[in-house]
Amino acid sequence: xxxxxxxxxxxxxxxxxxxxxxxxxxxxxxxxxxxxxxxxxxxxxxxxxxxxxxxxxxxxxxxxxxxxxxxxxxxxxxxxxxxxxxxxxxxxxxxxxxxxxxxxxxxxxxxxxxxxxxxxxxxxxxxxxxxxxxxxxxxxxxxxxxxxxxxxxxxxxxxxxxxxxxxxxxxxxxxxxxxxxxxxxxxxxxxxxxxxxxxxxxxxxxxxxxxxxxxxxxxxxxxxxxxxxxxxxxxxxxxxxxxxxxxxxxxxxxxxxxxxxxxxxxxxxxxxxxxxxxxxxxx
Amino acid sequence: xxxxxxxxxxxxxxxxxxxxxxxxxxxxxxxxxxxxxxxxxxxxxxxxxxxxxxxxxxxxxxxxxxxxxxxxxxxxxxxxxxxxxxxxxxxxxxxxxxxxxxxxxxxxxxxxxxxxxxxxxxxxxxxxxxxxxxxxxxxxxxxxxxxxxxxxxxxxxxxxxxxxxxxxxxxxxxxxxxxxxxxxxxxxxxxxxxxxxxxxxxxxxxxxxxxxxxxxxxxxxxxxxxxxxxxxxxxxxxxxxxxxxxxxxxxxxxxxxxxxxxxxxxxxxxxxxxxxxxxxxxxxxxxxxxxxxxxxxxxxxxxxxxxxxxxxxxxxxxxxxxxxxxxxxxxx
Amino acid sequence: xxxxxxxxxxxxxxxxxxxxxxxxxxxxxxxxxxxxxxxxxxxxxxxxxxxxxxxxxxxxxxxxxxxxxxxxxxxxxxxxxxxxxxxxxxxxxxxxxxxxxxxxxxxxxxxxxxxxxxxxxxxxxxxxxxxxxxxxxxxxxxxxxxxxxxxxxxxxxxxxxxxxxxxxxxxxxxxxxxxxxxxxxxxxxxxxxxxxxxxxxxxxxxxxxxxxxxxxxxxxxxxxxxxxxxxxxxxxxxxxxxxxxxxxxxxxxxxxxxxxxxxxxxxxxxxxxxxxxxxxxxxxxxxxxxxxxxxxxxxxxxxxxxxxxxxxxxxxxxxxxxx
Ligand code: SF4
Numbered sequence: 059x060x061x062x063x064x065x066x067x068x069x070x071x072x073x074x075x076x077x078x079x080x081x082x083x084x085x086x087x088x089x090x091x092x093x094x095x096x097x098x099x100x101x102x103x104x105x106x107x108x109x110x111x112x113x114x115x116x117x118x119x120x121x122x123x124x125x126x127x128x129x130x131x132x133x134x135x136x137x138x139x140x141x142x143x144x145x146x147x148x149x150x151x152x153x154x155x156x157x158x159x160x161x162x163x164x165x166x167x168x169x170x171x172x173x174x175x176x177x178x179x180x181x182x183x184x185x186x187x188x189x190x191x192x193x194x195x196x197x198x199x200x201x202x203x204x205x206x207x208x209x210x211x212x213x214x215x216x217x218x219x220x221x222x223x224x225x226x227x228x229x230x231x232x233x234x235x236x237x238x239x240x241x242x243x244x245x246x247x248x249x250x251x252x253x254x255x256x257x258x259x260x261x262x263x264x265x266x267x268x269x270x271x272x273x274x275x276x277x278x279x280x281x282x283x284x285x286x287x288x289x290x291x292x293x294x295x296x297x298x299x300x301x302x303x304x305x306x307x308x309x310x311x312x313x314x315x316x317x318x319x320x321x322x323x324x325x326x327x328x329x330x331x332x333x334x335x336x337x338x339x340x341x
Numbered sequence: 342x343x344x345x346x347x348x349x350x351x352x353x354x355x356x357x358x359x360x361x362x363x364x365x366x367x368x369x370x371x372x373x374x375x376x377x378x379x380x381x382x383x384x385x386x387x388x389x390x391x392x393x394x395x396x397x398x399x400x401x402x403x404x405x406x407x408x409x410x411x412x413x414x415x416x417x418x419x420x421x422x423x424x425x426x427x428x429x430x431x432x433x434x435x436x437x438x439x440x441x442x443x444x445x446x447x448x449x450x451x452x453x454x455x456x457x458x459x460x461x462x463x464x465x466x467x468x469x470x471x472x473x474x475x476x477x478x479x480x481x482x483x484x485x486x487x488x489x490x491x492x493x494x495x496x497x498x499x500x501x502x503x504x505x506x507x508x509x510x511x512x513x514x515x516x517x518x519x520x521x522x523x524x525x526x527x528x529x530x531x532x533x534x535x536x537x538x539x540x541x542x543x544x545x546x547x548x549x550x551x552x553x554x555x556x557x558x559x560x561x562x563x564x565x566x567x568x569x570x571x572x573x574x575x576x577x578x579x580x581x582x583x584x585x586x587x588x589x590x591x592x593x594x595x596x597x598x599x600x601x602x603x604x605x606x607x608x609x610x611x612x613x614x615x616x617x618x619x620x621x622x623x624x625x626x627x628x629x630x631x632x633x634x635x636x637x638x639x640x641x642x643x644x645x646x647x648x649x650x651x652x653x654x655x656x657x658x659x660x661x662x663x664x665x666x667x668x669x670x671x672x673x
Numbered sequence: 674x675x676x677x678x679x680x681x682x683x684x685x686x687x688x689x690x691x692x693x694x695x696x697x698x699x700x701x702x703x704x705x706x707x708x709x710x711x712x713x714x715x716x717x718x719x720x721x722x723x724x725x726x727x728x729x730x731x732x733x734x735x736x737x738x739x740x741x742x743x744x745x746x747x748x749x750x751x752x753x754x755x756x757x758x759x760x761x762x763x764x765x766x767x768x769x770x771x772x773x774x775x776x777x778x779x780x781x782x783x784x785x786x787x788x789x790x791x792x793x794x795x796x797x798x799x800x801x802x803x804x805x806x807x808x809x810x811x812x813x814x815x816x817x818x819x820x821x822x823x824x825x826x827x828x829x830x831x832x833x834x835x836x837x838x839x840x841x842x843x844x845x846x847x848x849x850x851x852x853x854x855x856x857x858x859x860x861x862x863x864x865x866x867x868x869x870x871x872x873x874x875x876x877x878x879x880x881x882x883x884x885x886x887x888x889x890x891x892x893x894x895x896x897x898x899x900x901x902x903x904x905x906x907x908x909x910x911x912x913x914x915x916x917x918x919x920x921x922x923x924x925x926x927x928x929x930x931x932x933x934x935x936x937x938x939x940x941x942x943x944x945x946x947x948x949x950x951x952x953x954x955x956x957x958x959x960x961x962x963x964x965x966x967x968x969x970x971x972x973x974x975x976x977x978x979x980x981x982x983x984x985x986x987x988x989x990x991x992x993x994x995x996x
Pocket of ligand 1: 916917918955956957958959961962963964965967968972984985986987988
């Protein structure tokens with residue numbers, strides 16, 4: 059009981075966490091309700107005059123083709139959150155599966171899984187994604203999440219393995235083993251709860267990583283073929299001369315949003331780390 | 342030490358094998374007939390001889406009527422002969438030649454940007470850990486930098502220095518008006534074009550390594566060997582020196598592990614600046630549905646990353662006495 | 674002249690307030706005295722041991738004086754202490770297994786440390802080698818990395834390093850916990866040897882293990898809940914302890930040589946008080962079988978016999994009557 063109130067106390071006092079989650083919340087709200095504030099679809103040619111700077115009619119201006127940047131932006135935000143949540147979530151899940159198994163079983167299972175993790179880690183995953191994406195003619199957002207999740211897990215697996223390793227040798231796990239609990243139950247009932255905080259941190263990092271990967275894929279034209287995304291906005295901006303024509307309203311918002319969201323996630327991560335690890339708290 | 346090296350080589354060989362297999366598998370497991378898919382979409386479709394050549398080429402290379410293992414062997418054989426197919430986008434140049442032209446630009450751009458970013462980032466991170474004031478300023482800034490997508494920083498730099506201030510070119514590796522020669526004018530022009538892409542990769546790397554080093558050194562300053570030095574009245578400079586020497590080791594391993602991600606980011610930067618390395622080539626290949634070129638880029642990237650990784654391992658061997666004396670089996 | 678500690682008080686600062694980890698500690702060590710420091714975990718041994726050499730946050734100096742060979746030592750001054758560390762007061766840390774920089778050859782590390790303290794390594798080398806011989810380490814260790822040494826070798830190496838500049842006071846913190854019994858004994862004997870050869874003058878051995886003290890210590894200091902309970906020559910502590918806590922402690926050992934503090938004291942019901950807000954009076958009161966009204970005040974640490982100090986009202990009264 060005392061412990062819980064202490065965590066709450068530090069949560070409310072931790073600036074890094076508060077600022078981080080505040081920024082995430084703002085963008086999340088924008089992604090959720092933003093699209094209902096504009097009458098234009100992201101790819102509609104809304105303005106007959108082509109590129110226009112921000113105005114009362116087009117809050118963030120229009121693209122070279124006269125599309126509404128605000129509409130693209132808020133819809134792109136949606137895609138960003140979906141990728142972070144699903145791609146990052148899947149990456150965490152696969153990482154948990156492999157990391158827990160390797161760390162808990164040890165021995166030869168660990169050797170093999172660890173070697174496998176290291177191999178996947180060394181391969182530039184983007185290159186693999188690229189080749190898969192290139193051969194698929196129609197790509198959906200869900201597929202992108204799937205690909206990202208299935209290639210992003212090694213970091214999570216490594217971290218979770220190490221942590222499981224150290225927990226495995228603790229007394230309470232021995233006790234559970236002695237009392238004849240099945241390995242899966244031990245992981246679920248004894249190890250996972252003790253790692254909950256750690257898993258949250260891993261998920262946050264995977265969330266941010268997935269967003270950055272998606273931006274890269276989208277930017278080189280291998281993102282979803284049927285949705286707008288922040289990465290795609292930047293690609294169009296670069297390809298259609300936003301730079302030489304100085305159409306900053308086209309390329310500044312998407313990159314800024316990604317930076318702000320990922321930065322906010324990192325900040326939350328550091329903040330939560332301080333809350334979970336009393337050692338890091340400043341006295 | 343021999344064990345360490347052999348182990349590493351085996352892992353890399355396995356990785357390469359796996360990557361090539363993936364490269365072979367993917368076109369065959371995608372829905373539809375790969376040859377027809379490609380041919381209907383290649384951009385040279387207006388050229389009849391080209392189509393015929395392409396068709397023969399694909400048919401021979403894919404050999405779809407052969408048993409799978411035969412196809413697979415053939416694929417490897419072609420690979421060892423340096424045959425990666427013919428580019429459709431730059432028809433009829435062989436993919437290998439296209440790539441060979443691009444690689445020097447990559448080396449010229451990536452090696453300095455990554456190494457300098459790593460080195461200065463580490464130095465600065467260690468420095469920032471010294472004073473609370475500096476730390477409070479550097480830390481948030483570094484976190485923002487690592488959160489920045491590579492292409493966006495590239496775009497911003499290109500826009501500000503290239504368009505607003507107009508002091509740097511924003512596209513290409515050298516001016517259109519110049520021919521590549523061994524003259525000072527050309528060399529300066531090359532550097533002029535190189536600077537912005539270099540800077541945008543460098544800055545992001547710098548931020549990431551600075552954070553890593555800062556966190557690592559704070560951890561090392563709490564380590565028991567540091568506490569012992571303190572107990573024996575050692576001056577701070579010696580404690581910091583030891584902490585840095587220890588903290589740099591995981592940073593070296595980290596560089597090897599993150600190389601894949603870094604290279605991906607760097608390739609995207611090339612796209613922003615139309616810098617004629619593999620990244621830029623890749624964009625062209627994707628837009629022109631040039632599958633051989635895409636696959637070639639894939640293999641080159643993987644090969645490059647693996648080689649770089651191996652070099653880093655060799656460096657690690659020199660730097661960490663423990664691996665050198667064969668006392669630690671594995672570090673990465 | 675030895676060591677003189679007066680009214681030493683050190684707190685741990687935490688967010689919930691000060692933990693009063695060490696209060697009003699006063700004692701003296703005669704020239705050449707080897708003192709054992711014992712008590713349950715959490716009784717205040719580390720604050721006492723560490724405050725004499727490195728007081729690091731969250732530990733905070735509150736009050737008290739420390740003198741070594743008649744010279745006052747500024748233990749509250751983290752920087753100023755550097756002059757005294759290693760030369761005057763030195764430490765064999767609990768973590769001797771990891772005390773040496775893993776990526777430096779041991780000889781080079783010693784060299785760099787000595788240079789940093791203004792001592793010439795070359796001048797020191799013959800003496801260093803003599804001492805390696807003394808603890809039967811081959812001279813080659815100087816050319817090795819710590820990871821190439823066994824646990825026992827590392828322990829001996831750290832002993833040699835820590836005592837290299839002939840400090841007046843050497844603090845050995847749980848030196849033996851990582852070693853097997855035979856090595857423990859050898860290490861303990863080497864420490865005595867160091868004193869015989871006057872490498873060191875005083876030695877404080879902080880330990881869980883009373884049997885080690887029985888072998889090497891001239892005197893034993895027992896602490897309880899952040900205050901001194903009893904200090905006396907080893908023989909007296911073992912054979913005729915006076916403080917109720919010491920008595921229970923000694924009698925709860927089936928035989929001398931059992932580590933007692935890992936397990937809670939079986940024979941004494943209850944736990945030591947929390948030091949965040951310790952109760953007034955004798956801190957052992959709640960567990961003491963002899964407690965009476967007077968124990969609501971704090972008992973003074975007085976000499977009841979020659980070199981035998983106790984903090985207990987019962988003993989105080991007996992002593993007063995006897996006089
Ligand atoms: S002072 Fe009182 S309570 Fe404390 S030990 Fe003596 S008799 Fe027991």
